[in-house]
Amino acid sequence: MNNQEVTTDMTQKPVKGRSLWSDGIRRLRKRKFAMVCLVIVLIYFALAGAIYIDEVLQDKFGEKGYEGISLFQWNESIGPSYQKPWLDYEWTPEDSEMSQEGWTFFGTDFLGRSTWRRTLYGAKTSLTVALCASIISLLIGVPLGAIAGYFRGWVDDVIVWFYTTLGTIPYILLLMAFAVVLKDATLFGHEIKGATSVYLAMGLTSWVGICRLIRGEIIKRKESEYVLAARALGCSNGRIIFKHLLPNVFHIIIINFSLRFVGFIHAEVILSFLGLGETDRPSWGGMIDAARTELARGVWWEMTAATVAIFFISLALNIFGDALRDCLDPKLRTD
């Protein structure tokens, strides 16, 4: 008895982080490019957070004289309509008044508002919508998938039938239908407007994929011995699903979340472009929509700004999500 313990003690590695998570994060740290992408994503989130805090502060202390950060004043006219970016702008004496404080980097839109500020503000709209939509779709998809996979039988039949039916409807059509219905509707006495209707529509239509994925994983894992052992220990079904099985598939949820996030940013752009999105506040989709008709006149900067913003976050999230999957999914491990 002692022999065996001595040997295991000797081979014991002094590694502190040892769970699937700490192991995955250690692998992730080694990937420099993925970490750069993570930093880019975090910058976007920090920006959105800063705008959010600034708005809350303005709401609260606006009367007491708090004016907010000027960079986030997207509604302010800072120059003439369709001002070109400062790159090739020739200053005239008449401009001097506003050029002193007017930050015309990236030019202005038809009301003379700064495209730069509107692009920054678009990050808040986009990320809020994508985050809320992801959470809603996870909250619907994960429990439904887990219940279907665990209980099987008629429960499974009903849920599978439901999501298959939903899945046969073309996504954009379904999304538009939901967005139209939810726009200016009232829910529990609250009026739904702007971004809320967008993320509700996206969340309610996009849970099919994650539901199917979780159902498959649960079916695969529910026959494991540790589930039988948990049942033999006197655990209830709910406890087995949520305390024993879901932690085992949680890395899949996280990976799916990060990859899906990009899809939601794009969906928000599409909805805004179609006029179903946020209209009161700037969003990247709204900017592209507004610039569309003016592009022929040579107003290229508004569309460019929004596209570049979308490009960087999409690319960073995709690369980071891929790296996350490589590091967390034990089946894809190579080293």
Add this chain to the structure above:
Amino acid sequence: MTDNNHTLLSIRNLSTHFFTEQGLVKAVQDVSFDIPLGKTLAVVGESGCGKSVTALSVMRLIPWPPGKIVAGEIEFDGQLLLDASERRMREIRGNDIAMIFQEPMTSLNPVFTVGNQIVEAVKLHQKKSGSEAWTVAVEMMRKVGIADPERRVEEYPHQMSGGMRQRVMIAIALCCSPALLIADEPTTALDVTIQAQILELLRDLQRRHQMSIMMITHDLGVVAENADHIVVMYASRVVEKADSEELFAKPLHPYTQGLLRSLPRLGEKKERLDVIDGAVPNPLHFPSGCKFHPRCPIGKDDSRCQTEEPPLKEICPGRHAACWYAGENKDE
């Protein structure tokens, strides 16, 4: 010997069937046996003879669909388990009847530390705070012979060897001091030295806690050393029941005789081991009459064995066998 002992678990005429797409599988038929308090009963048989299904039936863990207990009674400590509510069963599982499984490699949840898993078992059945439960976990780990338990509780299952994990499984099973421990092939996946340690540990814990053990195995060596009573199962039925020593001294059923003959013996000069001819019958199509007759030296050519199924009858006091010729064998 059994008569003057209090009976803890009594299984009477248990039948468990599986309603599969290929047809009805009668996995367990008409099985009866008793487990006395503080004793070890071994259920022996080949793969697929219904040993594990019997154990899962006691726990009421037969998955429905496709499985169902269709008849019988299971009395545990005065309660009829088959009539108990699901809620009551959850209280009994883990607390009064605990189970350890064959595969220590997969019976622990890979994403939690072993300490967490012991604490969960404690918290499910006892009103204890987190730190108290943690103390119990460390204490249990020490009891099952894991060195340095304070550090080991923080480890994940993949950091432990098979023997260690089986010790952890035993710790989880025993942390609520169950009256009955069902061990479903507890040592099959382990190598022989670890196997001996685990069995020694179980014996030791049994002595200390006055616990009954139902040990399911196909390893007759394990049985001989540990069991007080033996139930031999073949093709869903009990074919022989006896005290351990008597069964090894004089097996009554031809199947048991065949099993014992096929064991290698020290000092014996033999090119090949004896075997029982043929294979276990498919549970979808059991042979007619005595299910063992196609493989039995007597039953092969006997018309009675081929048409009529022998009941389990008492051959002499304390010994039961299901064979038409069991009594005659004894006289030989």
